[in-house]
Amino acid sequence: MSARNIARFWEWGRKIICVGRNYADHAIELKNAIPSEPVLFLKPPSAYVREGSPILLPFYTSNLHHEVELGVVIGKGGTAIPQSSAMEHVAGYVLCLDMTARDIQDECKSKGLPWTLAKAFNTSCPISDFIPKEKIPNPGSINLWLKVNDIVKQNGSTSQIIFSIPYLINYISEIISLEEGDLILTGTPKGVSSVQEQDELQAGIDGIVTMTFKVDRKS
Ligand SMILES: CC(=O)CC(=O)C(=O)O
Numbered sequence: 726m727s728a729r730n731i732a733r734f735w736e737w738g739r740k741i742i743c744v745g746r747n748y749a750d751h752a753i754e755l756k757n758a759i760p761s762e763p764v765l766f767l768k769p770p771s772a773y774v775r776e777g778s779p780i781l782l783p784f785y786t787s788n789l790h791h792e793v794e795l796g797v798v799i800g801k802g803g804t805a806i807p808q809s810s811a812m813e814h815v816a817g818y819v820l821c822l823d824m825t826a827r828d829i830q831d832e833c834k835s836k837g838l839p840w841t842l843a844k845a846f847n848t849s850c851p852i853s854d855f856i857p858k859e860k861i862p863n864p865g866s867i868n869l870w871l872k873v874n875d876i877v878k879q880n881g882s883t884s885q886i887i888f889s890i891p892y893l894i895n896y897i898s899e900i901i902s903l904e905e906g907d908l909i910l911t912g913t914p915k916g917v918s919s920v921q922e923q924d925e926l927q928a929g930i931d932g933i934v935t936m937t938f939k940v941d942r943k944s
């Protein structure tokens with residue numbers, strides 16, 4: 726039997742932990758308060774989708790949004806990981822989209838209900854190829870962008886993040902133990918917008934990776 730390969734971590738069925746409102750400009754565009762502690766939610770592994778397969782519009786939304794985010798892939802698990810050694814637990818990165826049914830999220834927010842239907846549906850987490858840690862020596866200063874049908878919608882730097890990657894690894898692992906193959910989505914910069922059936926989404930990290938996904942309806 727061959728050893729498991731972290732570059733195919735999405736096949737392992739591990740947790741996807743998402744951080745919301747981690748960029749002040751995005752919190753402001755959605756009229757949310759700027760958080761004093763990380764806002765966390767989860768996606769199941771069935772949310773993963775890879776290039777070549779479409780992002781499927783859930784039947785119950787009429788306002789599906791893109792959110793481009795840096796994903797941190799955990800290489801070594803732990804509980805209550807100190808910030809000082811947090812980066813030793815990182816195997817690498819992926820570019821991610823946190824696809825969000827915004828109308829459903831707004832409804833859940835107004836009723837005080839969890840965001841599961843808005844955030845955790847099948848194909849709600851498109852990801853790029855795995856990026857080994859060495860390729861991004863300073864994850865706190867990279868540029869993420871996203872285009873819809875060739876029009877730039879999001880373009881932001883991880884230098885704007887409120888809670889840094891070491892802070893998030895410490896904060897999350899105090900509450901939810903991290904395991905090898907887990908993924909942390911670190912939040913989105915401003916510019917989120919609606920996508921339609923047949924739209925083409927292109928996203929990238931300057932000089933590192935690009936990815937393309939089509940939006941489709943389940944046949
Ligand atoms: C309001 C949100 O959907 C929060 C979120 O996911 C983010 O990236 O910010």
Ligand SMILES: [Mg+2]
Nearest residue numbers: 792823912913
């Ligand atoms: Mg998000």
